[in-house]
Amino acid sequence: MGIKVENLLKKGFSLVAGEKGIDREIEGVYICDLLSWVMSHAKAKDAWITIQSHINVIAVALLSEISCVILPENVKLDEDAKAKAEEEGIPVLSFSGTSYEAAIILHEMMK
C-alpha cells in the first residue's frame, strides 16, 4: 500500500522539521549511518533511519531523493540541520523506539 510521510505522524513519529514535504510518498526503508553508503545504496523514496543528526544528513537526503529522515531513540536534530531541512522541505521525524522498531512499523504500514 502506498503511504505518505504524514501517515507516520499518527503512528508515534513526530515531525521535527520540513513540513513542506510531508505529502511525499514512502516506498521503502533504508537504515544506515555511513553517509557515502547511503548515497550509493538508498533508493529514491526510501525513508532513511539514522542516528546521524548533523547538517550533512539533509544534504545526503536531498541528493539521494529519499522521502524523509527518521531519527530513532529520540536523537535530537542539530539546529542548523533543522533550518536546512525547513528550507529544502525534507521531513525529519523523531521516534522514541529503536531503528528496528521504527522499521517494523513502516513495514506493517506498507503491507
Next chain:
Amino acid sequence: MALYSKEFEVKARDFDSAGEVSSNLRAILKQLSLAPDIVRRSCIVCYEAEMNIIIHSYGGTIKIEIFEDRIRIIAEDTGPGIEDIELAMKEGYSTAPEEIREMGFGAGMGLPNIKANSDFMDIKSSKDGTVVVAEILF
C-alpha cells in the same frame, strides 16, 4: 565547447556548507530536465568529490562543465595528495580520523562511488594536490 561551465570554491573542513556544490548542481540539472538517473549519478559523483576536498585536502575547487552529450566534474585541490591511488580506490579504505568517522564519513566508499556512477574517471595526485575528473554521459 561547454554549454555551461562554472567553478565553485570548496574549503577544507567546512562541514557546514558541505554538499552545497552538489545541491547547486542538482538544481541546474533539474532545470535542464535531464533524466533522473543522470541527475542522481552526477550528484553522487559531485558530492563524494566535494566531501573528499573538505575532509582530506587543504581546500580546492569543483568545476562543472555541461556539454551536449555529457557532464564533466573536475575536483581539484592543493594537497596533501593521495599516496597510493590504487589503495584509495578500494572499497573500505579510508584514512579519515575518528571524529570524522563519528559523523558518518570515512566508510571508504567515496572514490568507489565516483567510479561506479561515472562513465569515465581519472585521478592524478601528488603532494601538491589531487585532480579527480569524472564524466557522466547522457
